[in-house]
Amino acid sequence: MSDSWKITLPCTRAEAEAIDPEGEAFAEFGAPPVLMTRELTEDDVEDWVIEAYFQDKPGAREIAVLRRLVPSAAATKAAPERIIEADWVTLSQAGLDPVVAGRFYVHTSANRGKVPPGLRAFHIEAGLAFGTGHHETTTGCLLTLEAMRKRGAVVRNLVDVGTGTGLLAFAGMHLWPNARATASDIDPISIDVTRENAAANGVKLGVGPGQLTLAVAPGMAHDIIERRAPYDLVLANIIAAPLIDLAPVIAAAVAPGGTVVLAGLLERQASAVAQAYRRHGLRLAGKVTLGDWPTLRMVRRAIR
Known part of the structure; x- marks a missing residue:
């Protein structure tokens, strides 16, 4: 896997929820990024963030499309951050404890732990x-x-x-x-x-x-x-x-x-x-x- 790039922009909860991966705006990306949205302050609908991960360094066109998805970030600087392969793996696995849901036990390679008896374990890496x-x-x-x-x-x-x-x-x-x-x-x-x-x-x-x-x-x-x-x-x-x-x-x-x-x-x-x-x-x-x-x-x- 080659290095990837990340752009982080502030947004609101409403903007995060309105993003449609199958919509016309998203289709403007030549190579669509992986988007992750999350709240920064619990129960604060205005304090959210969007993180866009690109396979190649995004140019002005990609940044402009991303800005249109989150209009409230129009005045925020959008500087691409390089994520080297080792950092991407660390980022994708960090803090992900195994999940137990009914008879299922879901884990990554970094957090397998001990599978409880009787549960079906699934190895699913966080990533793309x-x-x-x-x-x-x-x-x-x-x-x-x-x-x-x-x-x-x-x-x-x-x-x-x-x-x-x-x-x-x-x-x-x-x-x-x-x-x-x-x-x-x-x-x-x-x-x-x-x-x-x-x-x-x-x-x-x-x-x-x-x-x-x-x-x-x-x-x-x-x-x-x-x-x-x-x-x-x-x-x-x-x-x-x-x-x-x-x-x-x-x-x-x-x-x-x-x-x-x-x-x-x-x-x-x-x-x-x-x-x-x-x-x-x-x-x-x-x-x-x-x-x-x-x-x-x-x-x-x-x-x-």
Whole structure:
């Protein structure tokens, strides 16, 4: 891996939440950066920061696009900071304790620790794709899947839309080992990361039961994903705006009695997201909230 570059700008919570990785503004980047947003002062909606990681040193054009994403930082100096490879690895692993969510134990190479008996360990490095298990949205999805399995849910066909690292697809395959599984992401880097993570965690790639098929796709717009519908389980840990936009497509791909797990939204966005899926025949059957991040479980009525 070569050195990377970082630009840090202040922003507000509203600006951070409004960033759409599939929007027109983001598409202006020649090579889209990895964006991370976080609050600096707890419960202060004005004191947030955005960190943009670029593979190559960003020029004036990239900086201008980044500024347009966070207008409140218009007067702030944006100086690219070089991150040498060793520093990037240190940065990505620092402070990430193992995560325990139901029967799952998620760790990086720097923090494996001792895996508790009976838990399924997943080795997921922090880096260029979202979904290490350390964010409340991913943890909420893992807990939702665990609860479904305990209630006796049967899943024969699942798809993880916007898979990131592949973690949620891997978890679904562990809970339902004979299921046919598909994982997609609009970002080819995420699919490369998922492929590497599958090898690291003993997840088989392929097209048969108990195997994972990978696809680079915006949402569910891919021949493989469309042919494999309908699904018993759709996982979508993205953000609120695309979740709402994808509601008609996702809902149409859910089998009778099937489940959609939605995450990546804030508590104040939950009602709008749930309503978008209700319009297409699904009902809210469960909700797990961690901090300000809810995970919604929507289901389609079974045929009797």
